[in-house]
Amino acid sequence: MKRDNILVPVDFSEQSLNAIREANELSGDTGKVRLLHVLPPLESISPGVVWGDVSDSTREQHVRDYAKTFLAENKLVGVDFDVEIGPPGHVIADYAIKCDADLIVISSHGYHGVKRMLLGSVAETVIRHAHCAVLVLRRTDAE
């Protein structure tokens, strides 16, 4: 079954690159793939916020610039890129509804132990809250 609107959450890691490639293959058209990067909330005590002019909009701009280079470097042209702020699992599921995605392709970091306990799994939250199908790519070199 061909997918028309695939959402791929990215964190610019090697794993998320795999997810983008997988989505491209599934849709057969980069125009049908949307990338989403979720930023953690602004740290109000960082020097940049207390003293400088760091704000959510400057951060968003930085991420967009960064994504442009990242995508160009990996020869991914024509993909849509967006930025949201908040807890990643829920934000991704909500965004999927908003953009009416029919599939979410997400890579799992495969954390164990303390990190797993503290970070939880974004993929897990997405599966639980998504309205559409979710494809989770296992990481081969899991920590």
Place this chain on the structure above:
Amino acid sequence: MRFTLCLTAALILTTLFGERVIAQDGETVTVITHKPPPPTAMQQVDNAFKHAVEVMEAVLFYRLATTERQYIVYERGEQYVRKHQTGANSAPFRRLGAGSDDELTPADVELLAAKNRLVPGDVIDGEQRLYRLGQLSEADSTLVDYVTVKIPHEDPAIPYGSKYVQDDSTGGWRRVTAKRGLLSDSDVLSEEQIKSLGEGGWLQTSATPTEKSKPYIHTEKDPKSGIPVVVAWLSCGAVFFTLYMGFFNIWGFRHAIDVVRGKYDNPDDEGEVSHFQALASALSATIGLGNIAGVTIAMTLGGPGAFFWMLLCGLFGMTSKFVECTLGQKYRHVKPDGTILGGPMRYLSAGLKEMNLGLFGSFLSIVFAVMCILASFGGGNMFQANQSGGAVVQMFQGADIQRLSNLNTQIATAAENDDTALMQSLQTERRELSDRLTRSENIIKPMFGIVLACLVAVVIIGGIKRIGAAAGKVVPTMCLMYVAACLWIIGTHIAEVPALVSMIFADCFSGQAMGGGLLGVLVVGVQRAAFSNEAGVGSAAIAHSAAKTDEPIREGCVALLGPFIDTIVVCSMTALVILITGAWDNNEWVVDQGLAGAALTSKAFESEISWFPYILSIAIVLFAYSTIISWSYYGEKAWESLFGPRSTPLYKLLAVIAVFVGTIVNLGSVLDFSDMMILGMAFPNIAGVIFLAPQVKRDLAAYWTRYKAGEFRTFK
């Protein structure tokens, strides 16, 4: 004779308790073992930490090259016991080992206590009692109440509890005075006098005597000898970096000022803040109680000479800061959103990995991060909250505390004159006053704790950036006000300054004020300065790595101004005020009223500018608040490097809880433990920085060549 004594003792005890008591050796009759009441839940927490503190102290503050000294303690007392009473306090106490006619009523006990003739009692069931709980023998677990009445020596110069140290230079035993533990010039006992006192049973016996025949001679490490490991580590690090960089702290100073003025600020460079803002951010974490309370402690302990060593520590610490902040900038990680993660956690792992020391680097980095998190909860949050809470209580209760101290003097005078009626009325008054003080303290502290924790929470959890920004910006203003007040005091005493300067230089090598010795005064000065400027600890590298620049050396230059401002400017101001007002040597304040730290600083200012203590209290609270915010950031970054950015909400919650807990508890060991963590960070940090220093030296040489060739673009 011996038999009769035994019999009498057994008889008394039998009559006392109505049970058979195994009489002990006739000479000593019975020795009461002190059985302090079971610890409260709070004390149990404190005790749990006490052990950890002892271990850390034994490591961090292990004193290298200590010497031992011998001492005796004059301690002769008579013990009076009664069966333990719960609640009531009516039964009389009977003297141990004498006829039953010798007894003390509770009223007598109170009179003796007012005359300061009793060894202080325990806190039993939440109430301070005049008596202690004890046990008559190992076999008998019945609890008794007992009081120990101090017996004065016929020579009034030998009060109960006085300690005499053997002094090789004069050959006698000299009394340790209350002020700085100095040895008295006038109160000297000869070897024969000590012997006769000891054999007369007037001296405290040692559990581990060196000579069996003289069980009254104790041995201890001379508290003024030796140098704590961490102080040696920090100073060796600072001296090494300064020599290795060829005194860059001096010849790079001019350039540092240019950079901080914004001459080279390129708004397009990656980073969060300008050079000046990064410096201000780092300073808001270090300027605070260390400058107000810590320096005063150094002056009262070490005298004028300690001032010199403090300055030197600041001067050499500048290079430690330069090296660590250059590295922080060099190995920082710029995240996709343009924010920065940098600091020792990064350069220890990434920097050492480049040198094929990856495992060692990761180990140091993890140790550093764990210590940094604990330090931020403790020294950064709890300690600051606790001390500023204390300052607030003092601000509200200042007048009453003074009245309480006056009442104590009046009671002692009344007791001396045996004026029971007056004494009792005064004691009632004192009880009411101290009850009222406790009640209001129990309200003020939690209230302050809630307000402070909320103010911290809205900034670090709620993300209200305005408050954090406002607090950050108030610090430089408060700092200027503080310095201005100090300069005013120094100005009004300008005539005394030349004499003071010569005293500082004369004293720094002789350590006269501490009773002689270079090492003692050096340690005092260096320790307090290092506590204040945190050079070598690595904390500031986290803040400095956020600066907008692509030249790590340049940010290092800015960072070296940190210890200069913190120690050479602000700490010096406090030190000079303490020295000029004579507060460090003031018998009434230091010995009689037992003032130390921030309270003594406040007193010194009050004597010159009567209203200044109010400003000072506000300054302390603001400094504490901005330190909490800055240190929470450090802790959060360390947490992020260990557990990832998404888990930081947990850290933030813990940090806010630490603030509240810090204001309400008075857990000495918990606070000591967390405060020590800050210095502990210096171990992994300096250990790694030593390996990375050659890189910094190379980078500096290359940077300086380009700088001299005028290759840098200027923007102002």
